[in-house]
Amino acid sequence: MRNIIKVLMVGAGVLFLVNCKTEGKREIKTEVISFTKEGELEITRDGDSLVQLDIEIAETDYETQTGLMYRNEMEDRQGMLFIFPDVTMHSFYMKNTEIPLDIIYIDENLKIASFQKNARPFDETGLSSQVPAKYVLEVKAGLSDQWSLQVGDVVSFNRD
Secondary structure (H helix, E strand, O other), X not given: OHHXXXXXXXXXXXXXXXXXXXXXXXXXXXOOOOOOOOEEEEEEEOOEEEEEEEEEEEOOHHHHHHOOOOOOOOOOOEEEEEEEEEEEOOEEOOOOOOOOEEEEEEOOOOEEEEEEEEEOOOOOOOEEOOOXXXXXXXXXXXXXXXXXXXXXXXXXXXXX
């Protein structure tokens, strides 16, 4: 009797596996997420403007967790500004992020505090602020060097 039960269980398992394999794989399609301008941001040094950007603002839990994931393009004069409720160490990663990024950490006084440059797409390594920050600005990789941004540069922004 035990042998019959074993044979039936093995047979049921094989049928289950065969059925799963023959169903085929379904393609999951995701919607293309496009940039939505929600404000403007300027970075200055000694009163001189270094760059002006159109920004999308991330401040809800969902927006800050998703960020620029699932996007395949962003213009040079666009960025995403993350606004956090507290000043603390922050860490970002590039899971599901297709665009290489510069991550600019900004303190509560709206001064650039640190950088993580040239973050690689899909890399899940944590990229720490190294110092407490309240805001984070993400732009295309290489632009912070192109614009000659430095720790201490001043950030200002407004909402549309």
